[in-house]
Amino acid sequence: MKLWNGAGRRIYMQEVGTRDGLQAESAFVATEEKIALVDALSRAGVAKIEVTAFVSPRVIPALSDADAVLRGIERRPGVVYSALVPNVRGAERAIEARADELNLVMSASETHNLANLRMTRSQSFDALSAVAHIARDTGVAINVSLSCAFGCPMEGNVAESTVMEWCDAFIGTIGARGVTLCDTTGMAYPTQVAALASAFRTRWPDTELTLHFHNTRGMGLANVLAGIDAGAHRFDASLGGIGGCPYAPGATGNVCSEEIVHALELMGYDTGVNLGGLIDAAKRLPALIGHDIPSQIVKAGRRLDLHRPPADFGAIRERAHGRPLPAAPQV
Amino acid sequence: MKLWNGAGRRIYMQEVGTRDGLQAESAFVATEEKIALVDALSRAGVAKIEVTAFVSPRVIPALSDADAVLRGIERRPGVVYSALVPNVRGAERAIEARADELNLVMSASETHNLANLRMTRSQSFDALSAVAHIARDTGVAINVSLSCAFGCPMEGNVAESTVMEWCDAFIGTIGARGVTLCDTTGMAYPTQVAALASAFRTRWPDTELTLHFHNTRGMGLANVLAGIDAGAHRFDASLGGIGGCPYAPGATGNVCSEEIVHALELMGYDTGVNLGGLIDAAKRLPALIGHDIPSQIVKAGRRLDLHRPPADFGAIRERAHGRPLPAAPQV
Numbered sequence: 164m165k166l167w168n169g170a171g172r173r174i175y176m177q178e179v180g181t182r183d184g185l186q187a188e189s190a191f192v193a194t195e196e197k198i199a200l201v202d203a204l205s206r207a208g209v210a211k212i213e214v215t216a217f218v219s220p221r222v223i224p225a226l227s228d229a230d231a232v233l234r235g236i237e238r239r240p241g242v243v244y245s246a247l248v249p250n251v252r253g254a255e256r257a258i259e260a261r262a263d264e265l266n267l268v269m270s271a272s273e274t275h276n277l278a279n280l281r282m283t284r285s286q287s288f289d290a291l292s293a294v295a296h297i298a299r300d301t302g303v304a305i306n307v308s309l310s311c312a313f314g315c316p317m318e319g320n321v322a323e324s325t326v327m328e329w330c331d332a333f334i335g336t337i338g339a340r341g342v343t344l345c346d347t348t349g350m351a352y353p354t355q356v357a358a359l360a361s362a363f364r365t366r367w368p369d370t371e372l373t374l375h376f377h378n379t380r381g382m383g384l385a386n387v388l389a390g391i392d393a394g395a396h397r398f399d400a401s402l403g404g405i406g407g408c409p410y411a412p413g414a415t416g417n418v419c420s421e422e423i424v425h426a427l428e429l430m431g432y433d434t435g436v437n438l439g440g441l442i443d444a445a446k447r448l449p450a451l452i453g454h455d456i457p458s459q460i461v462k463a464g465r466r467l468d469l470h471r472p473p474a475d476f477g478a479i480r481e482r483a484h485g486r487p488l489p490a491a492p493q494v
Numbered sequence: 495m496k497l498w499n500g501a502g503r504r505i506y507m508q509e510v511g512t513r514d515g516l517q518a519e520s521a522f523v524a525t526e527e528k529i530a531l532v533d534a535l536s537r538a539g540v541a542k543i544e545v546t547a548f549v550s551p552r553v554i555p556a557l558s559d560a561d562a563v564l565r566g567i568e569r570r571p572g573v574v575y576s577a578l579v580p581n582v583r584g585a586e587r588a589i590e591a592r593a594d595e596l597n598l599v600m601s602a603s604e605t606h607n608l609a610n611l612r613m614t615r616s617q618s619f620d621a622l623s624a625v626a627h628i629a630r631d632t633g634v635a636i637n638v639s640l641s642c643a644f645g646c647p648m649e650g651n652v653a654e655s656t657v658m659e660w661c662d663a664f665i666g667t668i669g670a671r672g673v674t675l676c677d678t679t680g681m682a683y684p685t686q687v688a689a690l691a692s693a694f695r696t697r698w699p700d701t702e703l704t705l706h707f708h709n710t711r712g713m714g715l716a717n718v719l720a721g722i723d724a725g726a727h728r729f730d731a732s733l734g735g736i737g738g739c740p741y742a743p744g745a746t747g748n749v750c751s752e753e754i755v756h757a758l759e760l761m762g763y764d765t766g767v768n769l770g771g772l773i774d775a776a777k778r779l780p781a782l783i784g785h786d787i788p789s790q791i792v793k794a795g796r797r798l799d800l801h802r803p804p805a806d807f808g809a810i811r812e813r814a815h816g817r818p819l820p821a822a823p824q825v
Binding site: 167277278286318319353355357381382385392408410415419426430459463469482486 | 800801
């Protein structure tokens, strides 16, 4: 199957750790550390970075320095610097701080939208439209992230037709450049991903489609591969795998950037990312956020990061070679 | 692609937690608890269980009760009760305790074989042959597990031809009923798995092929799917994901049985396993081994294990519906 052989196909990695990850942390990461992190990520070759969120500092104190961070980073050509904005006020701040793209969020599930954003989906959509109106006037691109596109932790399944209808509203009515289908609580599974991504690609071949998976139930990489097989080539991921899930304490959240890049590079895909640079950046996270990170690659190293044989290996080999017969009893 | 739609295809789940998992634990799990665990696994519908290992109690004290466990379990028709044996002495004990199958181990890597078994591969093969000779006389089946089939943590890549040559020796010379290709330290990646499993299946269509993956670098489920796509349908996995990796402290080891079953069932495969029963068994592990387990499914629940909306959800909804305009400022 073609999927197993990447053959140099380009996959675009989009970093969400600095927003989706850090917003879930109780520690406040210093502004200059955040800037250094974003700069390390862009130097490593990540295609897009969700740098921060322009939200109320009362609601998310961890990102209260959104303006300073977005103004302080080094702008590397080709990298898209995105910011999450919940409303017109946030959009104005993000545009002033020179965001390349505004990321807007609403949920495919009415219950989740109410519980999370305290609005109906219809009210959220109106708010999104207002932001899009401003963005259009300033030439800043719009991406809409649709939460719970693969299921709602309270409602259960979300119909594919519901997801497609909202996408139609984002693309047709709002004029979004891109849509992100978000697996907010890790309910996506490969069969579903392949079907939904394929339906999206067929209907909107020219719209930027991003898939945003969480590894909550261990299916993150498998979902990425199902997405690739269905024609998707943009994936959100979080450095170190940071970012939890409020519905599953202790479970991992976002898929881990260096794990996805490590796997895709081995499979022959071109992620454009310098894996070493990415791992170095991830290794700085525990000191910044004050705890261990989920990243399996930081723990175990890359596939060919080899280990030395045991210290007495020479003696073991000599003894073995000196034995004419196997150690086990003969029959 | 056919892979994403299981369409009821049968996948055989083989449990290694009671051997590969428990042998790595410092806690000694009481014999009756081990027996209860094996019985819970067979009741849940697992196809094969590596019950224990007949090794020196000095080397692996955690499994010093191998005879009592294998004699004490309930024998469910259709379930294969396997035991790891390192030599003729172990094989004799396992056969006396009524093992259905003996699992023999050697490594595809000379360095790993020496470091791990203190013999050359050739000496290990002679020992295996001696065990197989005994097994043949008693009608007990032989499976050979080839460690480092996807790479050696000290040597690096292992040539596919090396793996195929050893498989040929196991099948052609020893007459093994089955071969397990083991990803001992989590070096396998999907492209490689698809190629190796496909080469094996083509050459030995009638030999029982098992793939044994570790999730050390987050590629466990993706490797299982690559294996299925290449025609494999037997997979080792460990309840709760227990069993570490000596080369990566803190990293996860074996792929987690309930994670694999959860994913494959969602994809429409028939694992024959009652997932609820499997999860219940996994939930008992932390009390037995004295620490948390890697299982993401135990932490996060199944995909449709839903959550209640927040306690003030009624009030949130009422307020939202009472608002004629979106909460966001209008333009």
